[in-house]
Amino acid sequence: MATVAQTAVSVQALEKSFGERPLFAGVTFAVSGQDRVGLIGENGSGKTTLFRLLIGEETADSGQIVCAKNTRIGYMEQHAFPDPKLSLWDAVESVFAPVKAVEERLNEVNRRLSAGETDAELLHRQQQLREQLEEMGGLYYQSRVKATLLGLGFSEESLSRPISSLSGGQRSKAAMARLLLSDANLLLLDEPTNHLDIQSVEWLEEFLRGYGGAAIIISHDRYFLDRVTTRTVELSNGQGYVSDGGYSVHKEKRKAAAAAIEKQYETTMKEIARIEENIALLKQWNREKSIRTAESKEKAVQRLKEGLQAPEKVQDTLKFSFTAKEVSGSEVLTADRLCMAFGENRLFDRVSFLLRRGERTFLLGPNGCGKSTLFNILTGRITPLAGTVRLGAKVSVGYYDQVQANLNPNKTAIEELSDAYPKMSETELRNAMAAFLFRGDEVFQRIESLSGGEKARLLLLKLMLAGHNLLLLDEPTNHLDIPSREALEEALLGYTGTLFMVSHDRYFINRLAHRTLHLTNDGCESVLGGYDEYIRRLPAEKPAEAEKKTAPRPNTYQQQKEWASACRRMQTQITRTEEAIAALETRAEEIRAELESEAVVTDHQRLSQLSGELDAVMQETDEKMQLWTDLQQEWEDLSQKKP
Numbered sequence: 001m002a003t004v005a006q007t008a009v010s011v012q013a014l015e016k017s018f019g020e021r022p023l024f025a026g027v028t029f030a031v032s033g034q035d036r037v038g039l040i041g042e043n044g045s046g047k048t049t050l051f052r053l054l055i056g057e058e059t060a061d062s063g064q065i066v067c068a069k070n071t072r073i074g075y076m077e078q079h080a081f082p083d084p085k086l087s088l089w090d091a092v093e094s095v096f097a098p099v100k101a102v103e104e105r106l107n108e109v110n111r112r113l114s115a116g117e118t119d120a121e122l123l124h125r126q127q128q129l130r131e132q133l134e135e136m137g138g139l140y141y142q143s144r145v146k147a148t149l150l151g152l153g154f155s156e157e158s159l160s161r162p163i164s165s166l167s168g169g170q171r172s173k174a175a176m177a178r179l180l181l182s183d184a185n186l187l188l189l190d191e192p193t194n195h196l197d198i199q200s201v202e203w204l205e206e207f208l209r210g211y212g213g214a215a216i217i218i219s220h221d222r223y224f225l226d227r228v229t230t231r232t233v234e235l236s237n238g239q240g241y242v243s244d245g246g247y248s249v250h251k252e253k254r255k256a257a258a259a260a261i262e263k264q265y266e267t268t269m270k271e272i273a274r275i276e277e278n279i280a281l282l283k284q285w286n287r288e289k290s291i292r293t294a295e296s297k298e299k300a301v302q303r304l305k306e307g308l309q310a311p312e313k314v315q316d317t318l319k320f321s322f323t324a325k326e327v328s329g330s331e332v333l334t335a336d337r338l339c340m341a342f343g344e345n346r347l348f349d350r351v352s353f354l355l356r357r358g359e360r361t362f363l364l365g366p367n368g369c370g371k372s373t374l375f376n377i378l379t380g381r382i383t384p385l386a387g388t389v390r391l392g393a394k395v396s397v398g399y400y401d402q403v404q405a406n407l408n409p410n411k412t413a414i415e416e417l418s419d420a421y422p423k424m425s426e427t428e429l430r431n432a433m434a435a436f437l438f439r440g441d442e443v444f445q446r447i448e449s450l451s452g453g454e455k456a457r458l459l460l461l462k463l464m465l466a467g468h469n470l471l472l473l474d475e476p477t478n479h480l481d482i483p484s485r486e487a488l489e490e491a492l493l494g495y496t497g498t499l500f501m502v503s504h505d506r507y508f509i510n511r512l513a514h515r516t517l518h519l520t521n522d523g524c525e526s527v528l529g530g531y532d533e534y535i536r537r538l539p540a541e542k543p544a545e546a547e548k549k550t551a552p553r554p555n556t557y558q559q560q561k562e563w564a565s566a567c568r569r570m571q572t573q574i575t576r577t578e579e580a581i582a583a584l585e586t587r588a589e590e591i592r593a594e595l596e597s598e599a600v601v602t603d604h605q606r607l608s609q610l611s612g613e614l615d616a617v618m619q620e621t622d623e624k625m626q627l628w629t630d631l632q633q634e635w636e637d638l639s640q641k642k643p
Contacts, residue, residue: 014063027240041235074184151203169195185213324497325467329393338387365519398468409448452479
């Protein structure tokens with residue numbers, strides 16, 4: 001595949017509206033070489049519309065899109081399958097139809113030569129076809145097809161299945177495989193990590209990092225964006241904001257730029273007010289010279305106003321918190337040697353763990369390993385083949401179902417809540433719904449017409465109102481845009497109950513997890529910390545590869561060795577946590593001392609900045625103290641389990 005050697009596409013002052021509703025205006029950026037551009041923005045900001053403009057399916061109101069002559073844009077929706085009866089392999093391999101045509105012509109020439117023909121022209125034709133096939137990558141295209149399909153999570157057995165027998169998510173993955181294998185040199189990827197487990201996302205990350213062309217990627221997966229993208233375009237408030245770097249870098253730059261604009265705005269407004277006061281005084285004097293001076297100052301005010309950039313409008317975001325109505329016992333949920341299988345397919349065996357009050361635990365494992373099934377066992381929806389589940393004292397369980405089956409499609413949004421909480425008045429319900437961005441007539445929309453993100457927000461609202469002290473959340477960030485994910489994170493960080501979650505969102509896991517449970521078909525392993533710590537605990541192999549394997553049962557010597565190793569790791573974690581707490585406490589004392597200084601007392605901006613930093617330090621200290629408490633309990637448990 002040829003790479004893009006120049007600007008692949010240039011977007012200049014692009015503007016698009018739907019009816020009287022402006023979507024965005026003045027969007028300008030360029031994509032060159034091996035740029036991997038993250039396209040971010042809240043749901044409805046126009047990201048997919050921008051893709052449709054790039055491929056010519058929509059027309060801009062103004063502005064222009066200029067593509068280089070050698071740019072070949074690939075978009076997943078363009079890679080639908082012509083014949084659903086084809087096998088998965090044949091459907092994806094068909095993207096190499098031109099290569100196969102050359103291969104067939106070469107085979108025909110080879111057959112003629114093998115039959116005894118010795119024409120010089122035929123020998124020359126054979127050489128030409130060989131060179132052409134090699135240039136087109138025909139010597140290894142089949143291995144590329146297989147590597148791509150396996151990398152995206154398909155099994156060897158599924159390669160021969162007809163496309164018509166695949167689920168919607170599997171068809172999306174197959175279409176993405178065709179796109180990745182196509183001859184496009186500018187890929188437009190719209191939420192490419194949907195339907196992928198962590199193993200497949202990691203494979204896609206490595207593919208894109210080594211890709212020879214350029215890519216524009218719509219994604220709400222912040223970890224993925226940080227790993228892959230080199231530049232970021234954000235659609236917000238009808239404008240485009242561009243910066244170098246991945247999501248986290250872009251976020252900090254946007255925050256700094258917004259703060260600078262706000263400070264400049266405040267300074268300019270104060271200057272305008274000062275000058276206007278002078279103008280008023282000058283006019284009161286009613287002298288010829290003072291009037292001329294006032295007119296001059298009015299022109300200065302006009303120039304200041306014309307050059308004034310107002311701070312960016314704050315976007316509406318979710319505003320909510322989860323509160324447990326009752327405190328549970330210290331041991332919230334105990335799973336003991338759970339086993340589950342469907343026919344010959346054994347999902348897991350001997351799964352045991354304990355959830356403690358206030359703990360935030362994530363369940364990790366590849367698609368199909370039984371995570372959602374385990375949640376259904378914990379909530380009593382499914383009976384395990386063996387093992388028991390025991391809830392602790394005063395435990396109330398709330399469940400977020402990733403398939404959103406807990407919503408009645410025939411009800412309106414407000415009916416769904418009213419039936420669940422009949423004691424709440426319509427005013428109370430509408431106020432709660434407004435915090436979840438359901439406003440005006442939107443509360444009367446039928447659930448079947450809601451988007452995935454709107455259904456997710458409605459489910460989260462139902463959970464919030466219930467006041468459970470144990471939340472089982474199965475992929476709660478699916479369908480949520482980045483602002484909504486961040487709002488959910490903040491709400492869960494402030495939750496005093498117990499959380500047990502399934503998620504493929506590694507950024508989300510890192511922000512929230514006290515520990516992770518790695519589910520295999522032979523049990524589960526507990527790892528303190530978030531996803532990055534989970535990776536560090538498996539240094540010999542990537543977690544995605546480890547998830548496929550079943551560890552052998554250790555002998556006594558192995559058990560003792562592993563116990564000693566676990567003790568060392570635990571002690572290291574405790575020491576690091578204690579050091580972090582000490583550093584945070586030192587910083588808090590420094591901030592308090594500065595807050596009491598005379599210089600800061602009269603500097604309102606610095607006072608506000610230090611107060612905000614102190615709040616953040618104290619919150620982080622509380623989280624570290626909770627982690628330290630959990631680690632001490634883990635240490636006691638580990639000490640009692642010496643082989």
